[in-house]
Amino acid sequence: MTLRLILTRHAKSSWGDPEQPDHARPLNDRGRRSADRIGRWLAENGHAPKVACLSTALRAVETWEGIAPRLGGKVDEVWDKALYHSSPETMLSVLGHQAPETVILIAHNPGMGSLAQLLAEDPPQRAEFDYFPTCATLILDFDAESWAGIEPLGGRVVDFIVPRDLTD
Secondary structure (H helix, E strand, C coil): CEEEEEEEECCCECCCCCCCCHHHCCECHHHHHHHHHHHHHHHHCCCCCCEEEECCCHHHHHHHHHHHHHHCCCCEEEECHHHCCCCHHHHHHHHCCCCCCEEEEEECCCHHHHHHHHHECCCCCCHHHHHCCCCCEEEEEEECCCHHHCCCCCEEEEEEECHHHCCC
16 A cells, blocks of 8 residues: 655744744744645645644644645644654654545654655755755655554655745
C-alpha cells in the first residue's frame, strides 16, 4: 500500500506584540497569503489529505484555516498539543496512530525540518529544503501497510514547494 504524507511548516507569523505568548502568535498578512497559496497548490495537484494532524499553536491553526477551504472536501482534524515545538519522534508517534492513506501534518521547526530530512530518501536539491522555511510543503510517498511502519529514509519525494514558488 502507498501512504502519502504532506509535511507543512506553519506559515509566517506576526511578531507585532512582544508580550504575546509564543503559542498565541497569529499569522501575519504574508502568512495568510502563503497558506491560501499552498492550499490552492495542494488542490490543483491532487494532494488532498483525509486527515490533518495539527499543532494547537494559533499560527498552525490559522495555517490550516487558510489551506483547508481550498481542498474541497471533508478532512478529519487531529489537534494535538504535543505537536507544538515537537521532535521528529513525537511527530512520528502522532502520525503512527492515523489510519487514512493521506495525511497532512502541520507543525513547527526545528522538528518539521528535521522530520523531512529524516524521512526523505532522496531529498530535494534546494537550499530551502535544508532550513524548511515557513509554509514549506513536502509530499512524500511510503510503501508501508500503516503509518507505524514507515522507516527513516523510506519516503519518496513527490514534490517540494515553498510559497514564493507560487503566484496569485
